[in-house]
Amino acid sequence: MNDNAFFREGEFYAIKHLSDEIRAASRSGGVFTALTDAVLNEGGLVFGCALDESFIAYHKAARTADERDGFRGSKYIQSDMRDTITEVAKALAAGERVLFSGTPCQIAGLKSALAVKGLDKAPELITVDILCHGVPSxxxxxxxxxxxxxxxxxxxxxxxxxxxxxxxxxxxxxxxxxxxxxxxxxxxxxxxxxxxxxLRPSCFECKYKARHVSDITIADAWGIGKAAPDFNDDRGVSLVIPNTERGKELLESVRGRLDVICVDREPMMQDALVRSVERPQNxxxxxxxxxxxxxxxxxxxxxxxxxxxxxxxxxxxxxxxxxx
Ligand SMILES: Cc1cc2nc3c(=O)[nH]c(=O)nc-3n(C[C@H](O)[C@H](O)[C@H](O)COP(=O)(O)OP(=O)(O)OC[C@H]3O[C@@H](n4cnc5c(N)ncnc54)[C@H](O)[C@@H]3O)c2cc1C
Ligand code: SF4
Structure with a gap:
């Protein structure tokens, strides 16, 4: 453990990528690009959500920054996992470094499938969940x-x-x-x-609102206007929560690419961190x-x-x- 580490488990951080270009191409502050650049630079694999030719979301692997760039931006529909779980298992079994990003329930599903093969605790695996309101059909x-x-x-x-x-x-x-x-x-x-x-019926009873199943949770930093107004330029700020030692280490390794401040939890809280959305009466x-x-x-x-x-x-x- 590094005593000089900046990041602490469970703390909330507001983050902007130092590149304006990357931030403009990302949904919030561009932290996903910084994290995945680190993994790709080491020859690892990144899994995330892309759009197919019919504009339907699905999960796939990226080995290059160009392929990964297709994962940027929120696609507000459920992403089809296709063969992703098998591909992740194969890569881990071969000793490759893997970063998997997705909704918390996709990460929970991946981990339980990997557990059957004894790969869920593989040191090469790092998971990043996007804070999730719910996914449309x-x-x-x-x-x-x-x-x-x-x-x-x-x-x-x-x-x-x-x-x-x-x-x-x-x-x-x-x-x-x-x-x-x-x-x-x-x-x-x-x-x-x-x-x-x-929204999918399961989103009305989501098990992952107050419980983090990933190494790092990333979100839109909606409370930034209250927590640190000077940090907000309406060009996107990420809220980032390191959940594990592994998550902290990855964040620490990319800190030089980021503008980071530690923020109070209270103003940064949003419904998706607390409770499931309500099923409409009609x-x-x-x-x-x-x-x-x-x-x-x-x-x-x-x-x-x-x-x-x-x-x-x-x-x-x-x-x-x-x-x-
Ligand atoms: C369905 C959905 C609901 C969301 N709800 C909230 C919310 O309630 N509160 C909040 O603060 N933020 C929410 N977000 C936004 C999410 O927090 C941002 O995607 C995240 O902050 C990434 O920011 P970035 O700038 O690093 O992203 P980018 O570089 O734009 O990263 C995009 C990331 O999102 C993933 N992704 C995109 N679409 C999907 C999808 N359909 N399924 C799974 N993964 C996907 C990509 O794989 C990649 O990991 C939601 C996003 C989606 C897709
Ligand atoms: S709200 Fe919960 S159940 Fe619905 S997609 Fe998001 S993580 Fe999964």
């Missing part, structure tokens, strides 16, 4: 994209679940890019996500409508505010402007 996401393509009569060439470039770190607008160079910005899928209609009604109505009617009913809410919001806005 990939089927609804794909139906949503089909609806947009049909409505605009254009093929989609790329998607951004949360466009940080144009809206900043804290905002949440999804952008789809079309093959003809135009784009469509919307908050429809975001609302289906945050209103919890499209969850079953949503899914029944989903089977029978088209996406257009689903979005109108569940993703957008009704006339009354919009009217009230408009009045409030006018009153605010009058007070200025």
């Amino acid at each position: 990939p089927r609804v996401w794909r139906d949503y994209l089909d609806y947009i393509e049909k409505k605009h009569k254009k093929k989609i060439s790329a998607v951004d679940f949360r466009n940080k470039t144009d809206y900043g770190w804290a905002a949440h607008t999804e952008t789809v890019y079309f093959e003809d160079g135009s784009r469509y910005d919307s908050t429809d899928f975001r609302y289906l996500f945050y209103r919890h209609y499209v 969850y079953d009604e949503f899914w029944s409508d989903y089977q029978s109505k088209g996406m257009g009617r689903i979005l109108k009913k569940y993703a957008r505010d009704g006339f009354k809410v919009r009217f009230k919001r408009g009045i409030k806005k006018i009153l605010r402007m009058g007070r200025k």
